[in-house]
Amino acid sequence: MTTVLKLGGSVITHKGERESIDEDALDRAAAAVAAAPEDLVVVHGGGSFGHPVADAHGISPSEGTQDAAAALDVHDTMALLSDAVVARIQNHGGAALPVHPLSAAVRDETGDLALGTAPVEAMLAEGFLPVLHGDVVVQTGVGVTIVSGDELVVALAEALSADRVGLCSAVPGVLDGRGDVVPRIDDFQAVADALGGSDATDVTGGMAAKVRALLALDAPASVFGLDHLEAFLEGGSPGTLVCG
Numbered sequence: 573m574t575t576v577l578k579l580g581g582s583v584i585t586h587k588g589e590r591e592s593i594d595e596d597a598l599d600r601a602a603a604a605v606a607a608a609p610e611d612l613v614v615v616h617g618g619g620s621f622g623h624p625v626a627d628a629h630g631i632s633p634s635e636g637t638q639d640a641a642a643a644l645d646v647h648d649t650m651a652l653l654s655d656a657v658v659a660r661i662q663n664h665g666g667a668a669l670p671v672h673p674l675s676a677a678v679r680d681e682t683g684d685l686a687l688g689t690a691p692v693e694a695m696l697a698e699g700f701l702p703v704l705h706g707d708v709v710v711q712t713g714v715g716v717t718i719v720s721g722d723e724l725v726v727a728l729a730e731a732l733s734a735d736r737v738g739l740c741s742a743v744p745g746v747l748d749g750r751g752d753v754v755p756r757i758d759d760f761q762a763v764a765d766a767l768g769g770s771d772a773t774d775v776t777g778g779m780a781a782k783v784r785a786l787l788a789l790d791a792p793a794s795v796f797g798l799d800h801l802e803a804f805l806e807g808g809s810p811g812t813l814v815c816g
Contacts (some may be wrong), residue, residue: 581619582742606666638715679711737793744797745811787816
């Protein structure tokens with residue numbers, strides 16, 4: 573059984589403080605991931621690392637640049653966070669290895685993403701735990717644009733025929749207008765009014781983009797908070813279940 577898990581940037585970093593890791597949260601997440609009982613692929617978001625840098629350079633999933641220095645600035649910042657995530661999982665005994673999307677993915681002129689998953693599949697076959705992250709990727713005719721962790725989750729889930737998908741978020745699930753967790757979503761329009769943007773700089777669309785991405789999957793997906801990460805990895809469906 574293969575699971576694709578995203579650790580939200582708002583979970584593992586302090587999004588209001590530039591390039592600041594939430595050490596306690598990252599440690600909790602890394603311990604749970606390292607103890608996962610099945611094949612697992614991890615994707616993490618940018619949080620206070622990637623988003624402010626990308627925003628400063630005007631780079632997003634739809635707005636690109638041909639400035640190599642700007643592209644490297646975003647990539648290097650995300651690589652720093654990736655190194656921290658991989659190291660922390662290894663510290664807890666997990667066989668984590670990094671996969672950098674800049675060298676593994678490309679967009680065509682229409683914006684469609686092609687992610688080469690051969691390295692990920694080889695890592696899984698050898699007992700490793702691949703860790704990917706939001707990044708810049710080359711796009712035909714544009715230069716580089718941002719690939720979000722949510723896009724990577726979808727691409728990985730489809731390519732690997734994942735059985736389960738999880739998004740570990742800063743909130744306990746998708747919240748309705750009263751702040752209560754929506755137990756299940758199978759239609760975006762039913763919850764569109766309740767989905768607001770992120771409360772910090774986020775160039776990839778906030779919760780609305782996450783829900784849209786998950787609805788595109790064949791595999792069931794759960795959105796939940798850090799307190800329920802272990803329950804998800806043990807086979808549960810905490811938080812909000814999203815089924816397209």
